[in-house]
Amino acid sequence: MSGDLAARAAADGVTFLLAVFVDLAGKPCAKLVPVEAADEFESDGVGFAGYAVGAIGQQPSDPDLVAMPDVATYTPLPQVREGLALVHCDPHVDGVPWPYAPRVILKAALERAGDLELHAGAEVEYFLVTRDAEGRLSPADARDTAAQPCYDARGLTRMYDHLTEVSTAMNRLGWGNYANDHEDGNGQFEQNFTFADALTTADRVVTARYLISVLAERRGMTATFMPKPFTDRTGSGMHLHLSLWRDGTALFPGDGGLSPLARAFLAGVLDHACGLQAVIAPTVNSYKRSGATSTRSGATWSPRRATYGGNDRTHLVRVPDANRIELRGADGSANPYLALAATLAAGLDGVARDLDPDAVDGGELAPTLLHAVDALVADPVVSGALDAAGPGVCAYVADRARTEFLDWHGTVGEWEIDRYLTAF
CATH class of the missing domain: 3.30.590.10 (Glutamine synthetase/guanido kinase, catalytic domain)
Incomplete structure (x- = not known):
């Protein structure tokens, strides 16, 4: 349900969300999303230039890789930074889970x-x-x-x-x-x-x-x-x-x-x-x-x-x-x-x-x-x-x-x- 991330963040005093996924080589990739944009992040994801990510199966000419959050993985990390929470994401391209994304691969398996x-x-x-x-x-x-x-x-x-x-x-x-x-x-x-x-x-x-x-x-x-x-x-x-x-x-x-x-x-x-x-x-x-x-x-x-x-x-x-x-x-x-x-x-x-x-x-x-x-x-x-x-x-x-x-x-x-x- 849209608004879950914003509500959880507000309850925990979280001000920024780290939208995380890894490439095929295991490199952690992320963007910082301010809590003010949590609803948009939850509904629309956050975009990445896929080729710049690394080993994720894209070329410079390909459409954006969009990281869609798995709200269930919301994880406050005050030990790293006060007000920070991490959310694992499933990369999509053109609205479809991206088959080169490791988390998508495991879910399919x-x-x-x-x-x-x-x-x-x-x-x-x-x-x-x-x-x-x-x-x-x-x-x-x-x-x-x-x-x-x-x-x-x-x-x-x-x-x-x-x-x-x-x-x-x-x-x-x-x-x-x-x-x-x-x-x-x-x-x-x-x-x-x-x-x-x-x-x-x-x-x-x-x-x-x-x-x-x-x-x-x-x-x-x-x-x-x-x-x-x-x-x-x-x-x-x-x-x-x-x-x-x-x-x-x-x-x-x-x-x-x-x-x-x-x-x-x-x-x-x-x-x-x-x-x-x-x-x-x-x-x-x-x-x-x-x-x-x-x-x-x-x-x-x-x-x-x-x-x-x-x-x-x-x-x-x-x-x-x-x-x-x-x-x-x-x-x-x-x-x-x-x-x-x-x-x-x-x-x-x-x-x-x-x-x-x-x-x-x-x-x-x-x-x-x-x-x-x-x-x-x-x-x-x-x-x-x-x-x-x-x-x-x-x-x-x-x-x-x-x-x-x-x-x-x-x-x-x-x-x-x-x-x-x-x-x-």
Whole structure:
């Protein structure tokens, strides 16, 4: 109903609305809408030059991308700025949901699932870093130098102000933040919140990244969700905890373990793991994380084969209990909307084919982004998930990924200088 945004804003003392959506690469895009224009925003949306947005499938000659607000996502963010609220939007073009918009893609994938509902939890891992005058990265906490810093109480306490500010914000939003910890890499942290329906969780991941980044900047730090910012340290994942529900009933628990439905869903994820990697690990840097052989701590915590197991973090899919499965291949660069859409499609294909995870050999995961893109294009189920709202999206994503890989491949780096400068 028109006027809902204005009424909510007035009740909360909100003076500006941040109209947010992300492009296919996960870049958060926004316009600030004064509350005086809330009714117009709610009814007509707010326009963007789509090509200027980035990876959203438009050319300079295309009509405006119009961000239409999902009023249910209205989120006051006084921790960022007093009087600010965020609203997630669905981009439209000429009055129709834009098929290259990640949130639109996930909504279409969820509709395809019929009466099956995907619930998801997401582990948001990130590093807090600073850069020196030469651009070199280091942990923002100069004392964070231990070889095995994971769960260290002292390192956690030194970042107390940042972590508790983020935690408090999450809880005020009703997300149910239940743990905040120092992760395995120096300068690496994780802040967990309870699971929800897939669309809500994807929205929360986008909001969390924005919130964490802004609050870190205030303290002179950079929060990075880059999968592997340091060669010798553990990378950042975005582990996804997944379950299917119907009419409020969880469908994964079975007699003494996972139900047949859950096992078939798991098998589908394994069967499509290679193509799925291009979506859940979508950058050149992703494969520095998944291809790592060692770190200072002694473990990479990143799977290299499409395997599954019980409460065992070395597998692509961990099964901590009968209520959920944990997909550990997604990393900090993954677009949460696309990751959930593609994983849902893979799992549901396993259900449709009644696959047995013990009979599926997903093989080695892709060693590079280029290999992963080739697997994506060859996989009609995962590529079809990207095209859920309209054709052409997968081809567009694949072309951009290949270009990214070749741009990186064509850049001379320090490794080559060190190895070849005087070798011949």
